[in-house]
Amino acid sequence: MAAAVQNGHGEAELLDYEEEVEEQVTSNGSAEADQNQEPMDDGDRVVMHTPYHGHVSLHTAGFRDMLLKPEILKGIFDAGFEHPSQVQAECIPKAMSGVDILCQAKSGMGKTAVFVISTLQMIDPQATTQPTVLVLAPTRELAYQIAAQYRRFRRHLRGIRIGLFYGGTPLLGDIQNLRAGPVHIVLGTPGRLKALVRERVLNLSHIKHFIVDECDKVLGQLDMQSDVHEIFLATPFEKQVMMFSATYQTAVLQDCRKYLSKEAFEVLVEDPAKLVLKRLVQHYKQVTEDKKYRMLKDVLDVIEWNQVIIFVNTVTRASTLGTLLSEEMTEVIMIHSAMAQEERLARYQQFVDYRKRILVATDLFGRGMDIERVNVVINYDCPTNPDQYLHRIARAGRFGTCGLAVTFVASDVDAQKLNDIQDRYDTDISALPDQLDPSLYTSEEAAESSSPDSIDSAN
Ligand code: AMP
Numbered sequence: 295m296a297a298a299v300q301n302g303h304g305e306a307e308l309l310d311y312e313e314e315v316e317e318q319v320t321s322n323g324s325a326e327a328d329q330n331q332e333p334m335d336d337g338d339r340v341v342m343h344t345p346y347h348g349h350v351s352l353h354t355a356g357f358r359d360m361l362l363k364p365e366i367l368k369g370i371f372d373a374g375f376e377h378p379s380q381v382q383a384e385c386i387p388k389a390m391s392g393v394d395i396l397c398q399a400k401s402g403m404g405k406t407a408v409f410v411i412s413t414l415q416m417i418d419p420q421a422t423t424q425p426t427v428l429v430l431a432p433t434r435e436l437a438y439q440i441a442a443q444y445r446r447f448r449r450h451l452r453g454i455r456i457g458l459f460y461g462g463t464p465l466l467g468d469i470q471n472l473r474a475g476p477v478h479i480v481l482g483t484p485g486r487l488k489a490l491v492r493e494r495v496l497n498l499s500h501i502k503h504f505i506v507d508e509c510d511k512v513l514g515q516l517d518m519q520s521d522v523h524e525i526f527l528a529t530p531f532e533k534q535v536m537m538f539s540a541t542y543q544t545a546v547l548q549d550c551r552k553y554l555s556k557e558a559f560e561v562l563v564e565d566p567a568k569l570v571l572k573r574l575v576q577h578y579k580q581v582t583e584d585k586k587y588r589m590l591k592d593v594l595d596v597i598e599w600n601q602v603i604i605f606v607n608t609v610t611r612a613s614t615l616g617t618l619l620s621e622e623m624t625e626v627i628m629i630h631s632a633m634a635q636e637e638r639l640a641r642y643q644q645f646v647d648y649r650k651r652i653l654v655a656t657d658l659f660g661r662g663m664d665i666e667r668v669n670v671v672i673n674y675d676c677p678t679n680p681d682q683y684l685h686r687i688a689r690a691g692r693f694g695t696c697g698l699a700v701t702f703v704a705s706d707v708d709a710q711k712l713n714d715i716q717d718r719y720d721t722d723i724s725a726l727p728d729q730l731d732p733s734l735y736t737s738e739e740a741a742e743s744s745s746p747d748s749i750d751s752a753n
Contacts, residue, residue, distance in 0.1 A: 360386055365450035366414050373446055379404040379693070384561055386412050394535045394558035396550055400569050401540040401688030402664065409505045409536050410443045413479070416503065419453040423476035424500035428529065430484050430522060432511040434460035434635060435642050436662040437482045440507065444479060454478050459496075461486045462635030469495045484512065484521035491528045501529040504553075508661050509537035510681075514546045526553060540569055540688065541681040567720035569684055574691040575735045577726035578701045578712055586702055587618065590674060593700060594652075598732040599670040601645070603689050604654045607675040615674065616654035628654040660686045668692070669736055673701040676708035680718040690735075698735035700726055 357370050357378055378386065381399035389395055389412035399405055413427045431437040441458040448454050455475065459468045459482035468486065471477075472495050480487065480496065490496035504526065506512050513519050535558075537550050542562075551558070563569055570576075581589040590604070604619075606612050609630040616628025627650035629641050644650045646665055653659065654674075660682060671690045677683040683701070690697025701723065703709050716723055 355383060355387070360390070362411065362415055363451070365452075366411060366447060368450045369447040370411065372449065375407070381405055381561065382408055382411075385559075388559045389413075389534075389536060390415055392416075392534050394554045395537070396547075396554055396558055396560045396562070397536070397538045398540065398542055398562045399538075400563075400571060401662075401685060402571065402692040404693065405538045405540075406440060406443050406507070406662075406664075407447070409503075409507075409538065410440070410447055413503050413505070414444070414447055414451065414454070417454060417478055419455075419476075419478050422500050424497050425457070425477050425480040426500050426502045427479040427481075427505070428487075428498060428501050428503070428525070429479070429481035429505040429507065430487065430512055430525070431481065431507045432483070432515075432518065432661065433658055434462060434483055435629075435638065435659065436507065438639060438642070439662065439664060440481055444481070456481065458482055459486045459490060460635070462638075465489060465493070469493065472496060484518050484525060488521040488524050491525060498525065498528040499530060501533055503534045503536065504529055505536045505538075506550075506553075507538050509550050510539045510542045510546045511661060513549045514543065519549065541684060543681070565720075566680075566718050570719050570721050571688055571691045571697070573694060573696045574687060574699055575697070575730075576687065576699045576701075576721065576723045577730075578703050578723050579726045580703050583704045586674060586704060587615070589702065590619075590672065591622075593672065593726070596728075597670060597698065597700075597730060598736050599698075600651070600736070601648070601665060601667040602652045602670040602672060603659065603665075603668055603686075604652065604672045604674050605660065605677070605686050606654065606656060607678070609656055611675065612654050612656050619652065619654060623652065625651040626654065627652070629659060630656045631658050657682060657686070659689070663689060664692055665689065666692060666695075669695070669697050671697070671699045673699070676701055676703060676711050677715075678711065680715045683715045684719065696735050698730075 355378070357367060357375065360378075362370070379399075380403070381397065382404050385395060385397050385408045389408060395408075397405060397408065409429065417426060429437075429440060431440055437458060437460050441456055444456050448456070455477050456479045457468075457471060457477035459471075459480065461483055465486075468490055472490065480498075487496065491498060506522065511518075512522060535553050535555070537554070542550070579589060579593065594602070604615070606615055609632045612628050612630040613632070616626065620626040620628070627641050627645055629638055629645075631638075633641070641650075645653050648667060662685075668690050671687050673683070673686060677686055687697075687699035690699060701712060703712055712723060715721075
């Protein structure tokens with residue numbers, strides 16, 4: 295449950311979820327862009343089905359064919375997007391038609407832009423001073439990142455105000471923000487949004503689009519699920535619901551469907567093997583627990599990395615490893631949920647801005663986080679389940695770029711987990727060779743085109 299704690303003002307404040315779960319985890323571009331191009335292939339074809347309405351035809355349009363507002367189109371080309379990815383080509387037109395959507399696609403292939411672009415298209419800031427778009431995300435960093443995407447595509451649109459709300463910051467600040475003027479798009483973590491609804495400062499009675507990103511995580515965790523439910527009940531009956539994730543456990547899929555209409559458009563990847571990013575090279579390294587640190591430094595010495603994320607399973611381990619490593623290397627930074635929120639975001643921004651190049655993190659950073667220059671992920675601690683593995687390694691190899699994932703295997707239990715991962719995704723994870731050809735996991739194109747996606751803090 296999201297625990298209520300007393301803050302300095304004697305007010306109840308909600309802790310965010312990851313703070314409780316982490317320890318359990320041990321276990322212009324070119325306006326000339328060719329509009330007739332096929333959508334960028336997200337790898338293998340996704341299997342699409344609308345369970346209630348049968349066959350769905352493929353959309354092969356470019357962004358121009360989507361009849362978007364010119365200001366949005368300009369924002370898209372400014373962002374350097376030339377062609378829609380497959381999930382965008384399939385889902386943006388559907389989303390703009392107003393149907394409910396349940397969307398599964400590979401991590402890093404542009405799911406965020408589906409709901410950001412479609413809701414910006416559908417929003418009419420003149421129609422009401424109350425929010426009409428609500429976006430929920432499981433972590434504060436992801437909510438922050440989504441807000442940045444909205445600001446990026448909203449650049450040329452006038453009068454759309456975004457409200458970003460998450461725990462770990464004074465509730466009073468959020469209340470003042472909401473009272474300062476109309477907010478059209480509300481996004482944040484469920485606990486804080488629920489608190490604002492309860493305080494009666496956040497009016498959701500005009501919501502037309504209800505979006506849950508990483509919905510299997512949000513609805514798969516009981517405390518978040520109950521918060522989402524409460525928020526959902528504060529919104530009108532008639533609305534569009536959109537849910538997105540790369541992974542869905544069957545049970546959670548059923549929970550997601552409870553929020554969706556029977557006519558929902560579903561894009562599901564039926565074969566888990568197709569969720570693995572094609573240009574990501576995967577290896578494991580066998581090592582005993584006491585030699586992991588030495589091994590980590592050896593690996594960092596021999597591979598060519600641009601930015602690296604090193605995943606561990608607990609806050610304590612993140613803190614210990616991060617401290618140890620930063621004593622030896624200045625480019626190291628760590629993020630975990632035991633840090634003050636401001637510090638967390640400041641560190642995130644340093645990594646995004648390329649001021650730090652090695653990030654030691656817990657699974658707080660495992661989902662949705664999109665840092666363009668990350669080409670290597672190291673699982674210092676073996677992930678506890680295949681989905682966690684998939685989300686972690688997808689931090690490298692974003693949007694079709696190359697990447698490398700190395701997983702340390704330190705016990706029979708780890709070896710079994712690795713086998714489970716290979717079985718689930720029908721993928722072969724081989725031992726890390728002494729010599730690895732860097733061209734396999736470094737992407738010139740990505741390195742050249744990268745620019746820091748810095749956050750515009752103004753609304
Ligand atoms: P996402 O899967 O939404 O986290 O997106 C992964 C990355 O792909 C982000 O850096 C996006 O900016 C980028 N991206 C998404 N769609 C496109 C596109 N159509 N063209 C180029 N880059 C894109």
